[in-house]
Amino acid sequence: MAAGAAQALPDVSPLEGGARLALAGDWTLAASRRLEQKAQEIVDFGRRSTFVTIDLSGVSRLDTAGAWLINRSRRLLAGANVAVVIEHARPEHDILLEEAAYREFPPRARGRISIVAELLSDIGRAVVSSAREFYRGVAFLGEFVSVMAFVATHPKHFRGTSLVAHMELVGLRSAPIIILINLLVGSIVAQQGIFQLMRFGATSYTVSLIGILVLRELGVLLTAIMIAGRSGSAITAEIGSMKMREEVDALRVMGLSVIEVLVAPRVLALVASLPILTFIADIAALFGGMLVSWGYGGISPVAFTSLLRDAIGLNTFMVGIIKAPFMALVIGLIATMDGLATLGSAESLGRQVTSSVVKSIFMVIVLDGLFAVFFASIHY
Amino acid sequence: MTFSERDGSGAIGPHGDVTISVRDLVVGFGDKLVMKGLDLDVYRGEVLGFVGGSGQGKSVLTRAILGLVPTRGGSIRIFGKNRDSLPPAERRALEQRWGVLFQNGALFSGLTVKQNIQMPMRETRDLSPRLMDELAMLKIELVGLKPDAADKFPSELSGGMVKRAALARALALDPELVFLDEPTSGLDPIGAAEFDELIATLQKTLGLTVFMVTHDLDSLYSICDRVAALAEGKVIAAGPLETLLQSDHPWLKAYFHGVRGGRLAATIPD
Incomplete structure (x- = not known):
């Protein structure tokens, strides 16, 4: 094919007052840019004459691209007042030349605006769209609450099976990774605490550090971020592809509420799972801290537990757990x-x-900050 | 009487020049065999209609020929070459000589119609942007779309427009061989007839070889040079439509002389 295309050079034999261009080889798209060059050559040769005969007898293969280029050259020459005749075209090439007759395609109107204007309009658009998104979010929350109220008064509409299935996906299946991560983070906090406090001879305060930090903040925050990444993304992808394949529309036309069928089980599963996962995460992190304190800091498990009991109260634990369902709601x-x-x-x-x-990771952190302010102001 | 492609080979081909040649093809999933030693020839320049009941493996065969499904045995030769034994560069060159229209279009949803058509050109050919634009617009017109469809995204198109746009993309590189998977499914009868006509016109002007999987009896009657029927993992009959109409195979009888097929068969003189 490439060898044929190489011969595509038009063979010119000058006639009296005109030129005869004999095309040869493959006039196909495979010749790529070379084909365009040849077409340009036809125009360049032709411009010098008053009439041009294009002889197609040597063309072995012609496709729409070749036909288009021949037609375009013909049109360009006609525009320069050169008469063009095409000779010896095979019948199938004739049909092709006719199908690919040259026509102007209206150029797309593309408004040119300055970079500053574009930047400003982009900023404006972003502001408007985030405001709109916030509005939609609040409306969605309202819709969710009203559907929940309906379900609470009509228990028949409660989808228990779906809830349990999603709790397995969201809760049970993420337990191993959450245990592992929190075990590691608990260990790291313990190691750093012991290492830094050793200089002041205050190694035993490490236990307070671990207890308070893990129970109040780290346990719930790490779990929520993990769940936002792991289950939040899965939920969006699942519902998104259902939307793309019109499954959501199918639900709607069956007279079913999308919030009741798709949203409620997932959000409720998250709300129910996250506190449990947080509890598991707390235990894992404390256990990791205890192991490191024992091995690295020489604090025996017995001493660790008794120090821990002095450092924390039920409220320390509750601060973490109370936050969990709210974070779950936001993620869901x-x-x-x-x-x-x-x-x-x-x-x-x-x-x-x-x-x-x-967005969910961001909102989880914002929410955590708001809770910190709230708990500090009520001295909890 | 059932006859396989091989028994009646040679004489049926309009040109005798074989574009696709499948021999003893075995394809299976798990312990279920879908193709059990299938033989099929597609001749150059013909429109081959491929029929078969739902779940008989029409799509599997198409995908096997395209190399999307692994085969367990037999050979598939396209343009006289066995694709599996080709070095990667030649294999790619071979794949650029065919175009595929998937059943649901398979247009890239993140690109406009024009960008979809230009995608194969951009990736495999060195063309000036102007020529690429012109060729894409030409293809869009060839398949009967309006120029303003060029800048639309696939999600903004109707079902018929998606098929046309997908056909334009399949034809982007002016392939010699085109695979059409149920090209008229989901189109209204007028649209389907137009689409058949379009395929026939393009086939004549561009000299295409067309391998068409279809359920549309009208398409079989109006544009197919030859028809091959698939059942029980084999090609049970292949040849001009008249031959198949006279076949005694129970499935073919039910297919062509059933309630829907019978109406059309009656219009063809025996």
Whole structure:
């Protein structure tokens, strides 16, 4: 094919007042840019004459690209007042030349605006869209609460099986990774605590450090972030692809509430699972801290437990646990809402999953900050 | 009487030049065999209609020929070459000589129609942006789409427009061989007839070889040069439609002389 294309050079034999261009070889797309060069050569040769005969007898293969270029050259020459005749075209080439007749395609109107204007309009658009998103979020929360109220008064609509299935996915299946991560973080906090406090001879305070830090903040925060990344993304992708394949619309036309069928079981599963996972995470982190304190700091488990008992109270533990369901609610609502906002393309699905994870992690941290202020002000 | 492609080979081909040749193909999933020693020839320049009941493996065969499904035995030769034994570069060159229209279009959802059509050109050919634009617009017009469809995304198109856009993409590199998987499914009868006509016109002008999986009896009657029928993991009959209409195979009888097939068969003189 490539060898044929190499002969595509038009063979010129000058006639009186005109030129005869004999084309040869393959005039196909496979010749790529060379084909365009040849077409340009036809025009360049032709311009010098008053009439041109294009002889196609040597063309072995012709495709739409070749036909298009021949037609375009013909049109360009006609524009320069050169008469063009095409000779010896095979019947199938004739049909092709006719199908690929040259026509102008209206150029797309593309408004050119300055970079500053574009930047400003982008900023404006971003502000408006985040405001709109916040509004949608609040509306979604309201809708969710009203559906929950309906389900509470009509227990028949409570989807127990679905709830349990999602709790298995969200809760049970993430337990191993959450235990592992919290065990490691507990160990690291213990090691750092012992290492830094050793200089002041205050190694035993490490236990207070671990107890308070893990129970109040780290346990719940790490778990919530893990769940936002692990389950939030899965929920968005699942609902998003259901939206793309019109499954969500199918539910809607059956007269079913999307919130009741798709959103409620997932969000409730998250709300129920996250406190349990937080508790497991707390235990894992404390256990990791205890192991390191024992091995690295020489604090025996018996001493560790008794020091821990002095350092923390039930309220320390509750501060972490109380936050969990609220974080779960935020993760679940953002994940489902972003899933439902997916449009038709694969790109849009990817964007929604990213935005869901980023937004839920951000909101989890914001929420944690608000709770910190709240608990500090009520001295809890 | 059932006859396989091999028994009646040679004479049936309009040109005798074989584009796809499948021999003794075995394809299976788990312990279930879908293709049990299948033989099939597609000749150059013909439109081959491929029929078979749902779940008989029409799509599996297409995917096996395209190399999307691993085979367990037999050989598939396309343009006279066995794809599995080709070095990667030649294999890619071979794959650029065919175009595929998937059943649901399989347009890239993140690209506009025009970008979809330009994708194969951009990736495999060195063309000026102007020529790529012009060729994409030409293809869009060839398949009967309006120019303003060029800048639309697949999610904004109707079912018929998706098929047309997907056909335009399949034709982007002016392939010699085109695979069409149920091209008229999901189109209204008028749209389907137009699409059949479009395929026939393009086949004539571009000299395409067309391998068409279809359920549409109208398409079989109007544009197919030859029809091959698949059942029980084999090609049970292949040849001009008239031959298949006279076949005694129970499935073929039910297919062509059933309630829907019978109406059309009656219009063809025996």
